[in-house]
Amino acid sequence: MPRKKQKPTIYDIAEVSGASPSTVSSVLNGSWKNRRIRADTAQRIREIAASQGYSANLQARGLRKAKSGLVGMILPVHDNRFFSSISQSFEANARERDLCPVIASTLRDPQEEIRTVETLISYAVEAVFIVGATDPEALHRICSAANVAHIFVDLPGPDAPSVVSDNIHGARLLTQTILDEMPADKGQARPYFIGGVADDYATSRRIEAFRSVVMETLGGMEDDQIIACGYAPGRAAREIAALCDRMGRLPEGLFVNSLTAFEGVLGHFVTLPHEAFDGSVIGCYDYDPFGAFLRFPVHMMRQNSDALISAAFAQFDTGDFSPRLIMIKPDLIAPRTIYRGRFVEFG
Amino acid sequence: MPRKKQKPTIYDIAEVSGASPSTVSSVLNGSWKNRRIRADTAQRIREIAASQGYSANLQARGLRKAKSGLVGMILPVHDNRFFSSISQSFEANARERDLCPVIASTLRDPQEEIRTVETLISYAVEAVFIVGATDPEALHRICSAANVAHIFVDLPGPDAPSVVSDNIHGARLLTQTILDEMPADKGQARPYFIGGVADDYATSRRIEAFRSVVMETLGGMEDDQIIACGYAPGRAAREIAALCDRMGRLPEGLFVNSLTAFEGVLGHFVTLPHEAFDGSVIGCYDYDPFGAFLRFPVHMMRQNSDALISAAFAQFDTGDFSPRLIMIKPDLIAPRTIYRGRFVEFG
DNA sequence: GTCGTTTGCACAAACGATTGTGCAGTTTGT
DNA sequence: ACAAACTGCACAATCGTTTGTGCAAACGAC
Numbered sequence: 233m234p235r236k237k238q239k240p241t242i243y244d245i246a247e248v249s250g251a252s253p254s255t256v257s258s259v260l261n262g263s264w265k266n267r268r269i270r271a272d273t274a275q276r277i278r279e280i281a282a283s284q285g286y287s288a289n290l291q292a293r294g295l296r297k298a299k300s301g302l303v304g305m306i307l308p309v310h311d312n313r314f315f316s317s318i319s320q321s322f323e324a325n326a327r328e329r330d331l332c333p334v335i336a337s338t339l340r341d342p343q344e345e346i347r348t349v350e351t352l353i354s355y356a357v358e359a360v361f362i363v364g365a366t367d368p369e370a371l372h373r374i375c376s377a378a379n380v381a382h383i384f385v386d387l388p389g390p391d392a393p394s395v396v397s398d399n400i401h402g403a404r405l406l407t408q409t410i411l412d413e414m415p416a417d418k419g420q421a422r423p424y425f426i427g428g429v430a431d432d433y434a435t436s437r438r439i440e441a442f443r444s445v446v447m448e449t450l451g452g453m454e455d456d457q458i459i460a461c462g463y464a465p466g467r468a469a470r471e472i473a474a475l476c477d478r479m480g481r482l483p484e485g486l487f488v489n490s491l492t493a494f495e496g497v498l499g500h501f502v503t504l505p506h507e508a509f510d511g512s513v514i515g516c517y518d519y520d521p522f523g524a525f526l527r528f529p530v531h532m533m534r535q536n537s538d539a540l541i542s543a544a545f546a547q548f549d550t551g552d553f554s555p556r557l558i559m560i561k562p563d564l565i566a567p568r569t570i571y572r573g574r575f576v577e578f579g
Numbered sequence: 580m581p582r583k584k585q586k587p588t589i590y591d592i593a594e595v596s597g598a599s600p601s602t603v604s605s606v607l608n609g610s611w612k613n614r615r616i617r618a619d620t621a622q623r624i625r626e627i628a629a630s631q632g633y634s635a636n637l638q639a640r641g642l643r644k645a646k647s648g649l650v651g652m653i654l655p656v657h658d659n660r661f662f663s664s665i666s667q668s669f670e671a672n673a674r675e676r677d678l679c680p681v682i683a684s685t686l687r688d689p690q691e692e693i694r695t696v697e698t699l700i701s702y703a704v705e706a707v708f709i710v711g712a713t714d715p716e717a718l719h720r721i722c723s724a725a726n727v728a729h730i731f732v733d734l735p736g737p738d739a740p741s742v743v744s745d746n747i748h749g750a751r752l753l754t755q756t757i758l759d760e761m762p763a764d765k766g767q768a769r770p771y772f773i774g775g776v777a778d779d780y781a782t783s784r785r786i787e788a789f790r791s792v793v794m795e796t797l798g799g800m801e802d803d804q805i806i807a808c809g810y811a812p813g814r815a816a817r818e819i820a821a822l823c824d825r826m827g828r829l830p831e832g833l834f835v836n837s838l839t840a841f842e843g844v845l846g847h848f849v850t851l852p853h854e855a856f857d858g859s860v861i862g863c864y865d866y867d868p869f870g871a872f873l874r875f876p877v878h879m880m881r882q883n884s885d886a887l888i889s890a891a892f893a894q895f896d897t898g899d900f901s902p903r904l905i906m907i908k909p910d911l912i913a914p915r916t917i918y919r920g921r922f923v924e925f926g
Numbered sequence: 927g928t929c930g931t932t933t934g935c936a937c938a939a940a941c942g943a944t945t946g947t948g949c950a951g952t953t954t955g956t
Numbered sequence: 957a958c959a960a961a962c963t964g965c966a967c968a969a970t971c972g973t974t975t976g977t978g979c980a981a982a983c984g985a986c
Contacts, residue, residue: 239700239725241942252966257944267945268964285724290701291641292942295971300638302702309667316663320656323684332698334681337670351679353586354637355649377632378586498872522869525845588972599936604974614975615934639972642941932983939977944970953962 240284249280256281260288294356303331304352307363308340313491313520314535318363318385321541329545331358342367346374353378359548361385361541381553383544386535387433391555395544398559399434402533403441403487405564406515409531410485411449413513421450422457423485424475427468427493430460435489438517442487461493468496476500482512491518498526519565529567536560587631596627603628607635641703650678651699654710655687660838660867661882665710665732668888676892678705689714693721700725706895708732708888728900730891733882734780738902742891745906746781749880750788750834752911753862756878757832758796760860768797769804770832771822774815774840777807782836785864789834808840815843823847829859838865845873866912876914883907 242256249256251273258264259277294300303326307315319335326333334352338344349371352360359381362371368389375382376391388394407423414421425442428435439458446453459475461467468488476482482504488494494516501509509528516523519534539560547558589603596603598620605611606624641647650673654662666682673680681699685691696718699707706728709718715736722729723738735741754770761768772789775782786805793800806822808814815835823829829851835841841863848856856875863870866881886907894905 243942253943254945254967255965257942261944263944268962270964273964287697287701289642289703289942290698291638291647291703292971293944294638295636295642295973296942296944298971310657310670311660311663311667313658316658316666319663319666319682320658320684323657332681332702333683334679335666336680337667350634351637354634355679356636356638520869522867522872525869525872590972600973601937601975602935604972608974610974615932617934620934636972639941640974642943642971643973643975645941928986930984933981935979935981937978938975940974942971946967946969948967949965951963951965953960955960956958 239289240281240286241289242286245277245281245284245286248284249277251277260286261293298356299358300356301330301332302334302352302355302357303329303359303361304334304336304349304355304357305361305363306336306338306345306348306352306365308366309337310335314518314537315363317537318541321538322361325541325545329549340364340366342370346370349374353380359383361544361548362389363387365389381548383547383553385540385544388557392553393544393547393556393558395540395547395558395560397434397535397540398561399437400441401559402535402562402564403438403517404445406517406531406533407442407445407487408449409564410487410513410515411445413531414484415511421484422454422479423450423487424457424459424483425487425489426459426461426471426475426497427463427489428460429462430458435460438487438489460489463490463492465492465496465499468493469499470496472497473500476504482508484511485513486515488514488516491516491520494518494520501528523565524568531567532565533562534565535562586636587628587633588636589633592624592628592631592633595631596624598624607633608640645703646705647703648677648679649681649699649702649704650676650706650708651681651683651696651702651704652708652710653683653685653692653695653699653712655684655713657682657684661865661884662710664884665888668885669708672888672892676896687711687713689717693717696721700727706730708891709736710734712736728895730894730900732887732891735904739900740891740894740903740905742887742894742905742907744781744882744887745908746784747788748906749882749909749911750785750864751792753864753878753880754789754792754834755796756911757834757860757862758792760878761831762858768831769801769826770797770834771804771806771830772834772836773806773808773818773822773844774810774836775807776809777805782807785834785836807836810837810839812839812843812846815840816846817843819844820847823851829855831858832860833862835861835863838863838867841865848875870912871915878914879912881910881912883909 242253246253246256255269256277258267259269259274260281264274290301305322307318310316322335323333336348338348345365345367349360360375361383363385364387365371368384372390372392382392384392384394386396388396410423423446425439430436430439443453459471461471488497515531517533519532523530523532543558543560589600592603593600602616603624605614606616606621607628611621637648652669654665657663669682670680683695685695692712692714696707707722708730710732711734712718715731719737719739729739731739731741733743735743757770770793772786777783777786790800806818808818835844862878864880866879870877870879890905890907
């Protein structure tokens with residue numbers, strides 16, 4: 233019932249105010265000083281616009297300026313601790329720059345990634361942030377053919393800035409922590425790495441870091457200490473069970489390479505008596521607060537999603553989209569089980 | 580290096596093909612049959628468009644058609660299990676309808692909600708889905724002033740369709756389950772409700788349901804069995820500690836009204852000996868899989884985010900935006916602790 | 927051979943903004 | 957008092973689509 237039915241345009245305001253559409257436009261978008269519009273004219277127009285409930289049609293503006301005010305991001309899924317945290321940072325950063333964030337999940341489907349990026353480009357987004365892409369090359373080709381700025385996050389891509397987690401640093405730190413906390417007699421210790429796919433970008437780096445720290449610290453390591461059995465919990469559960477079986481106990485150190493693998497590991501751990509954990513140090517690359525509810529302490533690496541996105545936007549701000557690799561260190565989260573060493577009370 | 584520099588337009592295609600822009604347009608958007616374009620002309624144009632890497636400028640199209648192909652959703656935060664799951668469903672539903680989802684989080688800030696909805700409207704979104712709004716009235720006014728379809732989700736709003744979780748049903752079911760599982764002698768039992776804010780939309784309904792089931796089943800209930808102490812874990816921890824202190828044991832039944840309250844409750848529970856849980860049944864309204872890692876079983880209600888969003892889109896599809904309240908039943912998740920009754924092994 | 931139909935497309939006007947340019951009137955400089 | 961400079965705005969083109977309308981040529985019926 234208010235006004236006619238459609239949103240007022242600058243033409244409506246122009247008519248009411250007696251000014252021309254161009255004057256109205258420049259007043260309303262702030263360019264009126266350069267256009268030498270009288271201050272009181274501007275004020276009058278602004279009042280009329282407000283009273284009519286005017287707001288710019290951003291599609292028209294976008295069409296004219298060949299910019300949309302939109303900034304796109306694609307990621308594998310929303311319902312995941314890491315990615316939803318990425319989304320949250322992305323929003324904040326986009327809004328700080330007066331951009332409207334458009335976040336799309338592509339379910340790790342290369343075709344869907346391509347379609348989605350094409351759609352974003354058709355909306356003339358000012359940049360595309362590509363998080364955890366499965367086919368970075370294809371996306372890069374599309375974006376650069378359309379001359380659209382793009383930045384890879386979490387997984388590096390070709391010929392464009394990439395902001396990734398510093399897996400080497402993180403894995404070295406976690407491994408070092410595990411080794412440090414291990415019982416005194418480290419001579420014969422055989423720490424294990426479990427989970428992940430060996431030629432994944434992230435996993436391969438972590439394995440490398442794990443191996444080098446173990447070699448440096450313990451002086452030796454064998455290949456069977458790496459169990460890259462994928463991400464499925466069930467598989468990890470079987471592998472850890474088999475391992476414990478062979479060793480007759482838990483390994484002195486265990487580097488679990490993902491939450492899902494950790495879930496599997498836990499599935500086996502619950503079958504073990506409490507003392508089983510006494511001589512072991514557990515670390516998990518990736519973070520979930522439920523770690524605080526476990527009966528034994530876990531060192532966890534939390535990927536710094538905030539820093540990843542902030543760094544990506546910082547790069548965006550520079551306007552320089554030449555290739556480079558920016559590493560963000562993840563955070564080591566100290567064990568924080570709420571069972572705080574009172575296990576004995578539970579017996 | 581490919582082509583000139585900018586994306587080709589229908590004019591470019593027109594020039595190459597020798598057809599007029601309008602012909603190209605109608606071919607490329609599918610309206611060519613009604614316009615009596617020869618099939619082979621259409622085919623030729625389509626091939627040229629493909630070879631030039633044409634894709635429509637969606638801003639221009641949106642401007643012309645006064646529709647954008649965008650559909651907006653606002654929600655409090657991304658990094659939350661429930662809301663990120665909502666996002667995931669929203670995406671899927673939007674894409675099914677060939678709409679591009681724009682999801683924005685507003686951090687429970689009424690001003691931000693308003694600004695965001697205004698922005699979405701300026702982009703001519705085809706509808707706004709409003710999830711968990713803090714100021715539904717204001718948002719309704721804005722949308723209806725701009726004549727934009729909107730649907731409230733999770734928290735009802737005025738004068739528009741609302742799809743909400745069936746709190747009454749869920750809370751009745753959870754309460755009933757707790758009471759059923761309680762030890763045989765229910766005569767003197769005093770189940771408790773803890774967490775939430777009593778005049779919240781959801782909490783008030785849940786309290787009402789809890790109360791009525793308790794009255795029906797046990798024949799009586801006192802006001803102090805409702806401890807609506809808010810959502811902060813710390814507060815819940817203190818309240819449950821004080822309660823246990825007064826009673827000298829855990830209550831026979833406990834209805835925990837949110838994950839955060841549950842976190843607080845757990846903080847106290849870890850100080851209790853294992854036998855303390857023997858005579859108690861715990862339920863939590865809201866779901867987190869970490870429940871599977873606890874030493875005692877927990878009945879959890881999972882809000883059905885998929886069903887909520889699907890129902891909202893179903894309503895959207897009808898094109899009928901008159902007020903109505905659609906209730907979605909949440910799911911009761913059976914206890915599934917991975918400690919599967921082997922507690923004794925841990926002593 | 928004439929007169930309606932149909933076919934196949936081109937023309938041009940929108941959509942709502944932005945922005946380069948033009949042009950009266952007023953002010954300033956001398 | 958006359959040119960130069962400045963003020964304050966209006967005009968019109970433009971961004972890339974969509975879509976109502978117009979108009980020749982081909983076709984059909986008689």
